[in-house]
Amino acid sequence: MSAIPSPNETAVPVLSVRDLSIALPPGADRPHAVANISFDVHAGRILCLLGESGSGKSILASTVMGLLPEGLRPVGGQVLLHDQDVLRYSPEAMRAIRGSQVAMVFQEPMTALNPVMSCGAQVDEVLRQHTALDRAGRRARVLEIFQHVRLPEPQRIYDSFPHQLSGGQRQRIVIAMALILKPALLICDEPTTALDVTTQAEILKLIRDLQAENGTAVLFITHDFGVVAEIADEVVVLQLGQMIEHGSKEQVLTAPREDYTRSLLDAVLELEPAQRPELPHSYPLLEVQHLFKTYETRRWPAKPRIVNAVDDISLRLHAGETIGIVGESGSGKSTFARCVARLIEPSAGDIFSDGRSVARASVRDLRPFRQVVQVVFQDPYRSLNPRQTVGESIIEGPLNFGVPRAQAWAAAEELMRLVRMKPEALRRYPSEFSGGQRQRISIARALACKPKVLIADEAVSALDVSVQAQILQLLDDIQRELRIGILFITHDLRVASRICDRIVVLHQGKVVEEGPARNLFTAPQSDYTRLLMAAAPGRAYRFARSSAAPSVLVDA
Amino acid sequence: MLRRLWAHGPIRWSSLLLLLLLVLVVGAPWFGTLLPDAMDPANANLPMFTRALFNDLSGDSYEHLFLLGTDAMGRDLWSRMLYGGRISLTVGAVVALFSLLLGSLVGLVSGYFRRVDMLLMRCMDGLMAIPAMIFAISLVAIFGARLSTLLVAITIPEIPRVARLVRSVVLGVREEAYVEAAVALATPTLKILRRHILPNAIAPLIIQGTYICAAAILIESSLSFLGLGLSAEEATWGSIMAEGRSQFNQHPNVVLLPGVLLALTVLAVNMLGDGLRDRLDPKFNKRT
Amino acid sequence: GEDSSVLRMVPQADLKILDPVWTTATVTRDHGFMVYDTLFGMTDKGEIKPQMIDTYSHSADGKEWTFTLRSGLSFHDGAPVTSADVVASLKRWGSRASVGQLLLSATKSIDAVNDKTFKIELAKPFGFMLDALGNPNNPLFIMPKRIAETPGTTQITEVIGSGPYMFKKDEYSPGSKVVYLRNPKYQPRKEPASGTAGGKKVYLERVEWVMLPDAQTQANALVSNAVDLIERIPPEQYPAFKKDPNLVLDKQVGQGSIVMAFNHLTAPFNNPKIARAAMLAVNQQALMRAQFIAPEMYSVNPSIYANGTAYWSDRSAGFTGKPQFAEAKKLLKEAGYDGKPVVLMAPTDHSTHNKYPLVMAALLRQAGFNVDVQTMDWQTEIARRAKKDPVEQGGWNIFTTGFFAVDMMNPIVMAPLTGTGDKGWFGWPSSDKVEALKMSFIEEMDPAKKKQIATALQEEALSKALFVPLGEYVPYTAMRKNISGLIKAPVNVFWGLRKN
Amino acid sequence: MYIFVLRRILSTIPVLGIVALIVFMMLHLAPGDPAAIIVGDNGSLADIQRVRDQLGLNESLPMQFWHWLLRLLQGDLGRSIFIPQSVVSLIGQRIGPTFSLAGLTLVFTLLLAIPLGTIAAWKRNSWLDRGLMAASAAGFSVPAFVVGYLFIWLFGLRLQWFPVQGYIPPAQSLSGWLHGLVLPALTLAMVYIALIARVTRAAVSEALTEDYIRTARSKGIAEWRVLLRHALANAAVPIVTVVGIGVALLITGVVVTETVFAIPGLGRLTVDAVLSRDFPMIQGVTLFFSFVYVVVNLLVDLSYLLLDPRIRY
Numbered sequence A: 001m002s003a004i005p006s007p008n009e010t011a012v013p014v015l016s017v018r019d020l021s022i023a024l025p026p027g028a029d030r031p032h033a034v035a036n037i038s039f040d041v042h043a044g045r046i047l048c049l050l051g052e053s054g055s056g057k058s059i060l061a062s063t064v065m066g067l068l069p070e071g072l073r074p075v076g077g078q079v080l081l082h083d084q085d086v087l088r089y090s091p092e093a094m095r096a097i098r099g100s101q102v103a104m105v106f107q108e109p110m111t112a113l114n115p116v117m118s119c120g121a122q123v124d125e126v127l128r129q130h131t132a133l134d135r136a137g138r139r140a141r142v143l144e145i146f147q148h149v150r151l152p153e154p155q156r157i158y159d160s161f162p163h164q165l166s167g168g169q170r171q172r173i174v175i176a177m178a179l180i181l182k183p184a185l186l187i188c189d190e191p192t193t194a195l196d197v198t199t200q201a202e203i204l205k206l207i208r209d210l211q212a213e214n215g216t217a218v219l220f221i222t223h224d225f226g227v228v229a230e231i232a233d234e235v236v237v238l239q240l241g242q243m244i245e246h247g248s249k250e251q252v253l254t255a256p257r258e259d260y261t262r263s264l265l266d267a268v269l270e271l272e273p274a275q276r277p278e279l280p281h282s283y284p285l286l287e288v289q290h291l292f293k294t295y296e297t298r299r300w301p302a303k304p305r306i307v308n309a310v311d312d313i314s315l316r317l318h319a320g321e322t323i324g325i326v327g328e329s330g331s332g333k334s335t336f337a338r339c340v341a342r343l344i345e346p347s348a349g350d351i352f353s354d355g356r357s358v359a360r361a362s363v364r365d366l367r368p369f370r371q372v373v374q375v376v377f378q379d380p381y382r383s384l385n386p387r388q389t390v391g392e393s394i395i396e397g398p399l400n401f402g403v404p405r406a407q408a409w410a411a412a413e414e415l416m417r418l419v420r421m422k423p424e425a426l427r428r429y430p431s432e433f434s435g436g437q438r439q440r441i442s443i444a445r446a447l448a449c450k451p452k453v454l455i456a457d458e459a460v461s462a463l464d465v466s467v468q469a470q471i472l473q474l475l476d477d478i479q480r481e482l483r484i485g486i487l488f489i490t491h492d493l494r495v496a497s498r499i500c501d502r503i504v505v506l507h508q509g510k511v512v513e514e515g516p517a518r519n520l521f522t523a524p525q526s527d528y529t530r531l532l533m534a535a536a537p538g539r540a541y542r543f544a545r546s547s548a549a550p551s552v553l554v555d556a
Numbered sequence B: 001m002l003r004r005l006w007a008h009g010p011i012r013w014s015s016l017l018l019l020l021l022l023v024l025v026v027g028a029p030w031f032g033t034l035l036p037d038a039m040d041p042a043n044a045n046l047p048m049f050t051r052a053l054f055n056d057l058s059g060d061s062y063e064h065l066f067l068l069g070t071d072a073m074g075r076d077l078w079s080r081m082l083y084g085g086r087i088s089l090t091v092g093a094v095v096a097l098f099s100l101l102l103g104s105l106v107g108l109v110s111g112y113f114r115r116v117d118m119l120l121m122r123c124m125d126g127l128m129a130i131p132a133m134i135f136a137i138s139l140v141a142i143f144g145a146r147l148s149t150l151l152v153a154i155t156i157p158e159i160p161r162v163a164r165l166v167r168s169v170v171l172g173v174r175e176e177a178y179v180e181a182a183v184a185l186a187t188p189t190l191k192i193l194r195r196h197i198l199p200n201a202i203a204p205l206i207i208q209g210t211y212i213c214a215a216a217i218l219i220e221s222s223l224s225f226l227g228l229g230l231s232a233e234e235a236t237w238g239s240i241m242a243e244g245r246s247q248f249n250q251h252p253n254v255v256l257l258p259g260v261l262l263a264l265t266v267l268a269v270n271m272l273g274d275g276l277r278d279r280l281d282p283k284f285n286k287r288t
Numbered sequence C: 001g002e003d004s005s006v007l008r009m010v011p012q013a014d015l016k017i018l019d020p021v022w023t024t025a026t027v028t029r030d031h032g033f034m035v036y037d038t039l040f041g042m043t044d045k046g047e048i049k050p051q052m053i054d055t056y057s058h059s060a061d062g063k064e065w066t067f068t069l070r071s072g073l074s075f076h077d078g079a080p081v082t083s084a085d086v087v088a089s090l091k092r093w094g095s096r097a098s099v100g101q102l103l104l105s106a107t108k109s110i111d112a113v114n115d116k117t118f119k120i121e122l123a124k125p126f127g128f129m130l131d132a133l134g135n136p137n138n139p140l141f142i143m144p145k146r147i148a149e150t151p152g153t154t155q156i157t158e159v160i161g162s163g164p165y166m167f168k169k170d171e172y173s174p175g176s177k178v179v180y181l182r183n184p185k186y187q188p189r190k191e192p193a194s195g196t197a198g199g200k201k202v203y204l205e206r207v208e209w210v211m212l213p214d215a216q217t218q219a220n221a222l223v224s225n226a227v228d229l230i231e232r233i234p235p236e237q238y239p240a241f242k243k244d245p246n247l248v249l250d251k252q253v254g255q256g257s258i259v260m261a262f263n264h265l266t267a268p269f270n271n272p273k274i275a276r277a278a279m280l281a282v283n284q285q286a287l288m289r290a291q292f293i294a295p296e297m298y299s300v301n302p303s304i305y306a307n308g309t310a311y312w313s314d315r316s317a318g319f320t321g322k323p324q325f326a327e328a329k330k331l332l333k334e335a336g337y338d339g340k341p342v343v344l345m346a347p348t349d350h351s352t353h354n355k356y357p358l359v360m361a362a363l364l365r366q367a368g369f370n371v372d373v374q375t376m377d378w379q380t381e382i383a384r385r386a387k388k389d390p391v392e393q394g395g396w397n398i399f400t401t402g403f404f405a406v407d408m409m410n411p412i413v414m415a416p417l418t419g420t421g422d423k424g425w426f427g428w429p430s431s432d433k434v435e436a437l438k439m440s441f442i443e444e445m446d447p448a449k450k451k452q453i454a455t456a457l458q459e460e461a462l463s464k465a466l467f468v469p470l471g472e473y474v475p476y477t478a479m480r481k482n483i484s485g486l487i488k489a490p491v492n493v494f495w496g497l498r499k500n
Numbered sequence D: 001m002y003i004f005v006l007r008r009i010l011s012t013i014p015v016l017g018i019v020a021l022i023v024f025m026m027l028h029l030a031p032g033d034p035a036a037i038i039v040g041d042n043g044s045l046a047d048i049q050r051v052r053d054q055l056g057l058n059e060s061l062p063m064q065f066w067h068w069l070l071r072l073l074q075g076d077l078g079r080s081i082f083i084p085q086s087v088v089s090l091i092g093q094r095i096g097p098t099f100s101l102a103g104l105t106l107v108f109t110l111l112l113a114i115p116l117g118t119i120a121a122w123k124r125n126s127w128l129d130r131g132l133m134a135a136s137a138a139g140f141s142v143p144a145f146v147v148g149y150l151f152i153w154l155f156g157l158r159l160q161w162f163p164v165q166g167y168i169p170p171a172q173s174l175s176g177w178l179h180g181l182v183l184p185a186l187t188l189a190m191v192y193i194a195l196i197a198r199v200t201r202a203a204v205s206e207a208l209t210e211d212y213i214r215t216a217r218s219k220g221i222a223e224w225r226v227l228l229r230h231a232l233a234n235a236a237v238p239i240v241t242v243v244g245i246g247v248a249l250l251i252t253g254v255v256v257t258e259t260v261f262a263i264p265g266l267g268r269l270t271v272d273a274v275l276s277r278d279f280p281m282i283q284g285v286t287l288f289f290s291f292v293y294v295v296v297n298l299l300v301d302l303s304y305l306l307l308d309p310r311i312r313y
Ligand SMILES: Nc1ncnc2c1ncn2[C@@H]1O[C@H](COP(=O)(O)OP(=O)(O)OP(=O)(O)O)[C@@H](O)[C@H]1O
Pocket: A024, A025, A028, A029, A033, A051, A052, A053, A054, A055, A056, A057, A058, A059, A060, A069, A070, A071, A072, A223
């Protein structure tokens, strides 16, 4: 059974959350995951739940689904679905409406599907549970919905397993699964965060269309204003479980009432080149010539599988310059970074630092080079040894280069100030810091060796927008201060546009476009670049923003 | 850290039990025992809690309370069980220790230096393919039932498992970003192994160690049971049971009491292992 | 019914080798008595009586013997038994068995006169002809000529005899099961069965030997009626079996004797004084009690000859079977024993030898020895005891083994009683006197004189501690109540058994 | 895919080679002397020397290995030193009981362990879970021979439900065969059940934390279906893996259990062979067991192809 689309506000909302509070288990960072939240979602409308990581978005979603992780329980309020409080439902009743009246699309398409079950069967389960259709009937319905979510060759997809599909295709399967019974309410928890911009655009469009078509009410969770701008009708802003602001898209994005909302909006990056100082012409710190990296996975007697991860890339990096390497997932960015940092050996081509070739250098000969080039990695949670104090991690490099301990430690404290953290933090363990802080620590560690070149591989991709902005600002300042060259690797054009002098666009290991950031944005040459830019969500939208640059607060 | 472990019920109880056992076994002479091989054939198969006149072979005789009765040769079961514990515990501890040491060495080497990996792992596979018991039986039977032989025979089959464990940890951690970072910081290989990789293996190793210890104790007793254990004069839980089993139906206590003690010990060690796993397993204390 | 004609029994050991000439293992001998027949048999009184033989005679000087076979004897493959078969069997047996070797060494010729008659011509008088041909200890089994022509040094592969049972080759599974079927063509003698002599009547269609590893399993099998008979009960089970109303304990076969041997070739026992000191530490009561638990199962005996046999004597050169630690210590001091540990071999898996070493060790320590008990299994012990090397190279000092009364009833069959040094039996004692006495014993015909020689041999053996008798035990056979007719004999034989 | 199969099969060759070498070396450093054993109780030294020559035990080690290996490759494991039969035929005689025992044990194990483990994982940290895990820990800890004798004493002698020893071939009587194997199989299964139940619990509760479980639940399908089709199906690989590794455990158990229950199988053949220093025999059995182990684990690996569509080469 599906709800009738009803544009007018007076009609009964499909979902109505009334001052809902959910308690966290004792000893959590705060008493409530979410506290007195109230909002309505009407048929045919999309409500965006916006907030930074940990603000309670997913918890809200799972509450509505009746899938709260154990340890968490509602302590007040109601969740009304067609005026029925689902919090009072028995497990059976809850199960009965799940999939038929309320459906959900999750963040990670890679893990949301059962790897050992064919996609068709997984969708089939929904029908098997909620309808009386026979085998043939069900199969027909499934193929139909596959068609509907624009999956190529539904027949083949039906029998193929998740690992045989791309991320986008998997997300379409999940959506098909959610929509096949035309539920009244669809909940999407960051359905596109894990996808490439191009795919993201398609998925958003798909959700929009289907929702309009069936008059489904949608609760859409995201932390990306671009996405909000794309699809939202209404917006609810959460901070640490508190409901900060609630209003129509226009009102919240263009005329926010709350400072918090404003500060978030300030952090949003424009998709246009930032102003960069002119560089004095100088000798390149780092020169890469026709770099190749091919991965051969040969499993005798099977024929070897060859991946040209990096396919003929050349570039020069000067002091004080930032070069952005942009490309979708799998385009070879990290591989390139690893080659340049000589963490792995390139298959062909050459790398010069201070005129010395290091492409083939042995471990011993690399020592001086190591001092020149340092790396900051993507995942702030995995790039610091959890068993070492932050200080130990930072001084490790200097110690390797023979700096006396005391001196190294002093330098480390200096660096902490540089990355805007308190020196006391040196004595603590990584687990005690937030993602953003860890990333600063990683940067401090990289700088400890006084490198001339810094390679940042997705250094901000895992962070919330506000934190992103701070880190980018930090890198910018450090560069001005130390005149280092930065190789900045990202999949996000906005980020690239924020700090890069030049940009290299990669696609499947090849350079598709290369040039000064300004030219690239104003007059992109290749179709692929254009595609990327077109795909960036909410690019047309003019967000409200205070003149002040994003504040970078000293914390920890 | 230790307090956190102690708070864990199973860990606390099992380690208390093992401690008690250790005290009894080490302090055997002070817990109402005779020498384990002091015998008086005339007092064979006494029931539990019997006080009887004991004339040992030297001819002198004295009253003694046989807590758990005597075996078929008129030796005090209680004494033999306490002294027998010494062997079992030694075997368990030593085997665990050595198989961990050697296994870790092999694992580290083949995990980090890919060149030798192939060869080493093939050897390990080969060794692993020979069922531990069969291997131990043959070795002990061949080189005679000396404690040293016993230890070697039980240790060797355990090495491959440890090696594989350590290797997998190493292979896993190698890929971690913080190891790459260390490489980028020009940290020497050995230091990387010591500082960044080995620590990750310690918890799994401790856990594995307890299981090996338990297995070793069991295998030792099985060997004794099959008549391939230590010298018949050496009382071990296994040999006591092996000797007792020829009259199990009439005097089950001679088999069951050591059996229960053995089971309790192994149980305690296993429990300790499980507890430690709950507490130390990287999965639990990674991103807290 | 089927079941009442099938007997399941546990033999005293696993039957691994089927050739009774090639090995002297007791279980193989038992197997021999199942499938083969003998020329003569020995009654439970110890007299030799014709078995396959119908009539025999010898010349006045006892140098020429003529034997005639009973008629109607035939092998399991149907062929009749001819004197040619006998001659071949006799020669093969004579090439290996110690008694046989003595006989052949005294023999000039053995010939088949005709199908039924054969003749033995002696070179020198041999007062022992019938005892040799009829001895149950290392018996002369008659096989078909073609098989008997296999050299004594290679095992025969075909089991064809003329005995009361037939070996079922296809069901033979060593370590697990041996099956015998009644030999329908067998013609028993008219006399009542006695020992290995008399009429071997068979009332069972099928006898299964079931190999069970340990004492308790055997007991469980018997109690739960999975088997009908255990040839040799494990001592621990005696009280239980005694109590069980469904079981009978039977001791038809004469008692067994336990012997402790020293290695006289290596230190410290290459010094007779030290050997004797060890002998004086022996406490037969304690040893036997520890091994056999139930007093009914054992008896002490300071004589090397089995209790109640013809040559038994109490003149035992100061050996009483009771510990004389003071005396032993004195001897050790005189001999200047250097405290070198004495290696005792302890077979953990042998239910009638696994405990002596432990008790003996304790006793020896009392006497002032250092002792090193080395555990092994029976098989290893048998292997190890053949090593003459000093203990450093895997040699040994002391082991115990067992014999039947028949093996210990006269000096000739008594394996441990050798004086030939390293050519002799394990332990390799040297004593020309022993060898001389044995020779004269063989040649002597007069029983009274034979007895004197035997006693002299005992005194010589014990004063030099060539080996030590530890005592005797009753090798009980346990059966279900419904089994009857076990024959009193010097060795276990299984004809005459009934099941109802 | 067929490539994967091929690779996997070929990869067993070096392993078996190494096994062969280890086995041979191991047994030829033996101090014991088979000859003396054969000669028997009353035999003399001359006899022993004669037998040594017969058996070629006086050859040099490398020569013995070389000859042995050649014969091995022709599937000839040599002849037993004691029993005038070929090792192969002796093993053949004993395979039946052992495989019956192992098979039944496996059945018991799978029937009990996997449901128990799954339930434990599902009701994680409930009293049920704790109970089951405690039981499985106990199962690990009580040696097979103690369990065996307890069972014999209780079910065999007191209650008289089952025979206490021996083995009846299925050809002779199918019911008797099954009846006789119950106690030994249960004894043997103890450890195995404990092991598999644990692994199942671990694997299933691991799977239960995965996203696709949340997806499945969000579809509103029945809980048992979530457990079986989603959790258990994904836990299958680790479980099967341990079932394979556990075979080693099984073999260990077989040796003891067959001794306790007097089952004329390979386990007892091994013990007897070792006790009597029957070199060819010991080698044969050890090789055979190792071979079985390798093959089983080969099959396990191949079963991944069915259990997990991601595994394709
Ligand atoms: N299973 C759980 N047990 C205890 N606390 C939890 C659990 N899941 C979430 N929390 C806490 O609830 C709060 C909200 O978590 P939630 O996952 O809803 O954040 P979110 O907005 O979805 O963040 P993200 O954008 O990273 O998904 C967080 O503080 C988190 O620590």
